[in-house]
Amino acid sequence: MLSVGCVNRKLSGWGRFPVEPCHLYRPEKQSDLRAILHSGAESSYIPRGLGRSYGDAALNSDAGAICSARLNRFLSFDSETGLLECEAGVSFAEIMRCFLPRGFFLPVTPGTKWVTVGGAIAADVHGKNHHRQGTISNFVRDFRLLTPAGEVLTCSPADRGEIFWATIGGMGLTGIILTARIQLERVESAYVVVDYQRVRSLSDALSIMDESDERYRYSVAWVDCLARRDSLRRSVLMRANHATAAEVASRAPKPLALPHRITLNLPFDVPSAALNRFSVGLFNAVYYGLHRNGLPQLVDFERFFYPLDAIDNWNRMYGKRGFVQHQVVLPVDAGREGLTNLLERLTRAGRAPFLGVLKRFGDANPGLLSFPMKGYTLALDLPVDEDLVGFLRQLDDLVRDYGGRVYLAKDAALRPETFAAMYPNLDRFRALKQKLDPKGLLSSSLARRLRIVDG
Numbered sequence: 001m002l003s004v005g006c007v008n009r010k011l012s013g014w015g016r017f018p019v020e021p022c023h024l025y026r027p028e029k030q031s032d033l034r035a036i037l038h039s040g041a042e043s044s045y046i047p048r049g050l051g052r053s054y055g056d057a058a059l060n061s062d063a064g065a066i067c068s069a070r071l072n073r074f075l076s077f078d079s080e081t082g083l084l085e086c087e088a089g090v091s092f093a094e095i096m097r098c099f100l101p102r103g104f105f106l107p108v109t110p111g112t113k114w115v116t117v118g119g120a121i122a123a124d125v126h127g128k129n130h131h132r133q134g135t136i137s138n139f140v141r142d143f144r145l146l147t148p149a150g151e152v153l154t155c156s157p158a159d160r161g162e163i164f165w166a167t168i169g170g171m172g173l174t175g176i177i178l179t180a181r182i183q184l185e186r187v188e189s190a191y192v193v194v195d196y197q198r199v200r201s202l203s204d205a206l207s208i209m210d211e212s213d214e215r216y217r218y219s220v221a222w223v224d225c226l227a228r229r230d231s232l233r234r235s236v237l238m239r240a241n242h243a244t245a246a247e248v249a250s251r252a253p254k255p256l257a258l259p260h261r262i263t264l265n266l267p268f269d270v271p272s273a274a275l276n277r278f279s280v281g282l283f284n285a286v287y288y289g290l291h292r293n294g295l296p297q298l299v300d301f302e303r304f305f306y307p308l309d310a311i312d313n314w315n316r317m318y319g320k321r322g323f324v325q326h327q328v329v330l331p332v333d334a335g336r337e338g339l340t341n342l343l344e345r346l347t348r349a350g351r352a353p354f355l356g357v358l359k360r361f362g363d364a365n366p367g368l369l370s371f372p373m374k375g376y377t378l379a380l381d382l383p384v385d386e387d388l389v390g391f392l393r394q395l396d397d398l399v400r401d402y403g404g405r406v407y408l409a410k411d412a413a414l415r416p417e418t419f420a421a422m423y424p425n426l427d428r429f430r431a432l433k434q435k436l437d438p439k440g441l442l443s444s445s446l447a448r449r450l451r452i453v454d455g
């Protein structure tokens, strides 16, 4: 008899599209996980963290979703080296809260701190420093994986490397990550020194990033995606390095103290008509106007790394039907032309993405389904309407033709053939998955939609 109950819930990712009925389990002990997996209660299971992937990666329609949020204990920390061992349900928010005041920082972090260690490894997350430091996998010493067969395997690049690199970016389909050892890095303060630079066009933004990104640990650009021509596609580059204790001395007597932040809440779904070319255009003008070129600015880490976390439930801004964040990467050679064509398609279709975020990626890693590759990545938030999926599939074809790919942690629309063309190691992944999980115990709505698994 299973001691962990499940509740039937309509679940979604952060984009609130799609919404699917799932059977949600919330175990408190690692030993419960094996019992759930082998209870025979569901046709399949998918691990779930904090549900910050945007689409259907952590959904399993009419089957089990095992949330790890209660498996969130710190297990050990070496204050000399910064090596942290914790359960997979520990959030990045908790890691920052506990270890930043001691002078340690997450070496790679996505644009929200509300992700779990397990979810971050399974999506092989990148941050604003991919061009210099790669993904989180570079800092994962090893993890313990509960396989569908019930074994617990310790995996690192050197030991069971094949399983390690299939699980990194493997979207929860190789096993449930129980614990991980992650190398944190030393910092002197909770601040970064940011250079803001306004540029008139996307091509200028790309040229400046190419020339001088290496001087900055972190680099990202906001792009006005409403403009009709490249020469009008204004951008704001935001590039930063960690601030030293001396640099913050005059402003913060305790340089490592966590900044005080007030979190707002969006308590209702904004009517979808509120987001239109006019309102987005107004936002873009204000955003561009606020960021003036000038002296470097001292900014606390929350404001620089997690600006959207300042508003709880900001995903309600896109209305009841939700939105898709379409994130693509294009290889260096094809990047300029590909991005320009992609943005022109958006303009021609009359779509007004609220957010356009551009980054430069460094080299890819051996992760079989890992997203980043050397080139440029652009993320666009698009509200859902009846034609959105069809439109995104046209964009996907364009991205594939330029040799690029779409990020699975954000995806809700890709077709299996397009996905297979974008991810050349898919067959190797499938072969390993078949070995680890011959009965298909781990599956998700995304895995079935993309035919990573049968069924």
Ligand SMILES: Cc1cc2nc3c(=O)[nH]c(=O)nc-3n(C[C@H](O)[C@H](O)[C@H](O)COP(=O)(O)OP(=O)(O)OC[C@H]3O[C@@H](n4cnc5c(N)ncnc54)[C@H](O)[C@@H]3O)c2cc1C
Pocket: 013, 014, 046, 047, 048, 049, 050, 051, 052, 053, 054, 057, 058, 068, 088, 089, 109, 110, 111, 112, 114, 115, 116, 117, 118, 119, 120, 122, 123, 124, 125, 126, 127, 128, 170, 171, 172, 173, 175, 176, 177, 178, 308, 409, 410
């Ligand atoms: C505002 C915002 C900004 C973001 N910015 C970035 C960014 O800059 N860079 C980036 O890379 N991503 C970014 N993301 C995406 C996010 O980092 C990833 O989707 C991440 O996987 C979410 O973690 P989670 O704990 O919420 O996992 P979930 O969304 O719950 O799950 C994601 C995947 O991880 C798997 N998984 C979860 N736990 C485990 C486990 N214990 N064992 C095995 N598999 C598991 C799930 O099966 C699923 O496939 C952003 C998301 C948001 C909402």
